[in-house]
Amino acid sequence: MTDEPILTVENLKTQFFTEQGVVRAVDGISFDVYPGEIVGLVGESGAGKSVATSSVMRLVDNPGEIVGGEITYKNKTLVGFERAGDELVPRDEMLTNEEMRTQVRGNEIAIIFQDPMESLNPVYTIGHQLKEFILLNRELDKKAAREEAITMLREVGIPEPEERFDDYPHEFSGGMRQRVLIAMALACQPELIIADEPTTALDVTVEGQILELVKELQEEYGTSFLWVTHDMGVVAEICDRVNVMYLGEIVEQATVDELFYETQHPYTNALLNSIPRPDQTIEELVPIKGVMPEAINPPSGCRFHTRCPDAREVCTEIEPTYSEITTYDGWPHNASCLKHEDVGYDVSEPIENEARKGTEGTEVVQ
């Protein structure tokens, strides 16, 4: 913890104003990314991971809107509000959309999307897209941009990059395309790359190769990553620190070893129990029972109480505060669970919820 974080997100709130009501997709999350670090953002589908990353890039589309919080990237205020009367209004130093486009997107923060099949424009060649991207974000002439593009393709392990330069995306396999996307993200030498489930659409062997590649490149270029995934295996493989998200909130944050071995939140625990682990031999995996509630109308108290195997009476009433439980090697281990608070959790009665009734996923109990 010697350096300043390059990305700081504080109490970020992003909401979607729909006809059914306000969806609080991201509801007050805080995390930071230090230089050269790979930070994981883990959670089930619908936890708000992708909305959080689009918020960092300020790419949230209508009807979504960032309604509160602070996002600071180096010394730039990506999102910042101040109070004016009863309303929160954007502060003056917050970057305009034009400044976001020219100063941040692509050249400072790049993004790798989930589906490599869909993230390349089918009507242009790989080389053309890579070159355009470099021309847009770096001050190189066309010839130098082409050279750089070929260098980057070679760097990410595309064989014969000179020949493949003029191929179309459909002539590449999924893993190759993901390599191209990584080349694209790295080509503009950004300080931070947001990887939005980049290996989810790939099979495990290719996933392994891509993770290896990212690790190598990360050491070579020193780029920071914000790695969004729902796969705890990937987290263990690649991340330095992890944030666990549930229903728009970060429920636990720790270094990767702490999170796996000193788990503080029942949700993280449940996530870890639901995947096979090489260090444990068990008969059957334990799934997280029930389904995640709607973010339109989140449960009272602790949001996880409807599915938490440790839920008690008090969990339905009191909202846990997100606080530091321990520190490990100078890094905080934060969690929000009433177990760690002095509010009478120990004397409270356990409650009947989906975890105990045995509802599993979409299975309906008659």
Next chain:
Amino acid sequence: MAHADPDTQADVEQEPVDDEFEAKVGLSYTLAKVKQDTTARLGMYIVGAVIFLAAFVTIDSNISTLTFGRIDNFVFAENVLGNHPERHPPAAEAETTLPPFFADGGVLSHPLGTDIYGRDYFTRLIYGSQVSVTVGIVATGIGLIGGTIVGAVSGYYGGWIDDVFMRTVEILYSIPALVLVIVFTVFVSGGRPDIQYAVIGVGIAFIPVFARLIRSRVLSVREMDYIEAARASGVRDRNIILRHVIPNSFAPVLVLATLQIGVTILIVAGLSFLGYGAQPPTADWGQMLSSARGFMLPSPWLSIWPGLAILVTIMGFNLLGDGLQDALDPRIKD
């Protein structure tokens, strides 16, 4: 390579193209597919012939106009066909209306006969292709460009921009095209209608057709990850629309444009017939029909030839359009 390994050669010959991995996009692929389709190929030949004629005639008239001045000296018309398409011959030269060569009294030097002023009908018919093709391409082009811009912007931004653009376009759409064009032509030309006003009018009247089609495509294309990726890498909106949204929405528009060229030619021919398009003495098929309508009984050929020319040309564009549609539709396998 003279002593190339016979085995390698055989291999090369056996697998000239591996269809699975061949590019399934691109102009050459589409054209190859169109060529496999007999009717589409017929359409392509007709369209090719008409465009060739039009281009030839345009070059001819430009050369002779540059050399000798307007109207009087068309190289092709004067020297090869022996009769100018626009000039009324002096009274002495003027012959009575001649029938085509195969009918009684026809002569081979005027293969399709002459009109009431004694002008060679074959020459006029060929020069008419110039007007038709220009009209078809220019008017469709106006509709295509205008419609694409309106539709793409409207679909990409959505919200109030979409509402304003699309409602305006729908108002335009609700007025019958012919009425719209006639009113436009008369007003813009200050009461002296001519072909160029008709072309612009028809082009504007077709903007809604293209706008609605491209908007519907853009609505699905804009949700693609590569659009999001382009935004995330800091591409400006204008370039996203021009370079990413439009090229990916364009295939059905291309088909519509080809079909629309035929419709445009028909409408402009109709306008010329009604007197709101090409004016005499311009050789235009619609205008020729209009001049011939008083002589339908004594000289039916004067109406039949331009009618046939319009029919064949439009059929050509329609066949080509249908062929393109099939070629660009991934669900139809070859």
